[in-house]
Amino acid sequence: LFAAETDFLKGVVAMDGLPAPDRVEVCFAGRSNVGKSSLINALTGRKGLARASNTPGRTQEINFFTTTNGPYLVDLPGYGYANAPVKVVEKWQRLLKSYLSGRQNLRRAFVLIDARHGVKTVDEDIMTLLDKSAVTFQAVLTKADKVKEKDREKVLAQVRKALSKHPAAFPELVLTSSDKGDGIETLRAIIATLD
Ligand code: GTP
Numbered sequence: 001l002f003a004a005e006t007d008f009l010k011g012v013v014a015m016d017g018l019p020a021p022d023r024v025e026v027c028f029a030g031r032s033n034v035g036k037s038s039l040i041n042a043l044t045g046r047k048g049l050a051r052a053s054n055t056p057g058r059t060q061e062i063n064f065f066t067t068t069n070g071p072y073l074v075d076l077p078g079y080g081y082a083n084a085p086v087k088v089v090e091k092w093q094r095l096l097k098s099y100l101s102g103r104q105n106l107r108r109a110f111v112l113i114d115a116r117h118g119v120k121t122v123d124e125d126i127m128t129l130l131d132k133s134a135v136t137f138q139a140v141l142t143k144a145d146k147v148k149e150k151d152r153e154k155v156l157a158q159v160r161k162a163l164s165k166h167p168a169a170f171p172e173l174v175l176t177s178s179d180k181g182d183g184i185e186t187l188r189a190i191i192a193t194l195d
């Protein structure tokens with residue numbers, strides 16, 4: 001997952017546009033603005049690779065990134081809230097759900113949870129969809145730099161409790177900061193084992 005080894009492949013707006021499932025892939029799902037695109041940039045060490053912004057609804061397609069000899073990294077549109085017309089949002093949500101439930105080479109979904117806010121109802125819904133689709137998922141807490149040390153354990157406990165109800169959840173969670181670099185090496189190592 002080194003910078004020189006990753007590249008943008010394509011943005012997909014419908015299931016028939018997905019690249020051939022000829023290698024393993026991992027995806028990054030989560031509420032709008034949780035930090036999916038920023039995390040991909042941190043993992044690959046390429047700041048502007050995935051477009052990130054403070055406006056929820058920045059990523060509107062399923063974006064595929066290639067890694068040499070590694071899995072596809074897949075940046076998904078956010079769910080839960082977005083600054084876009086209802087009809088447009090509904091279209092992404094349908095695509096997101098089709099992708100998460102019907103992609104045979106999807107080895108693991110990383111479900112990003114804001115470390116300040118914990119698991120919300122919309123996250124639970126996605127986790128339930130992943131259970132039904134038998135897609136192993138792993139929670140990644142984002143924006144760890146924005147949480148005070150004393151509040152951290154409370155959120156971690158809430159997330160662990162939520163995960164315990166989901167058979168497809170991988171028990172280990174990862175606390176990250178794309179800004180400060182916390183947890184990035186850990187997550188790279190996890191992804192490397194999934195090839
Ligand atoms: P959508 O594509 O809209 O669903 O959003 P996203 O989940 O891809 O979020 P994105 O990566 O665009 O980040 C949203 C905002 O959060 C941006 O302003 C980022 O700079 C900020 N952000 C992301 N990760 C971190 C982090 O680790 N720490 C801090 N402090 N801010 C972060």
Ligand code: MG
Nearest residue numbers: 036037058059
């Ligand atoms: Mg994004």
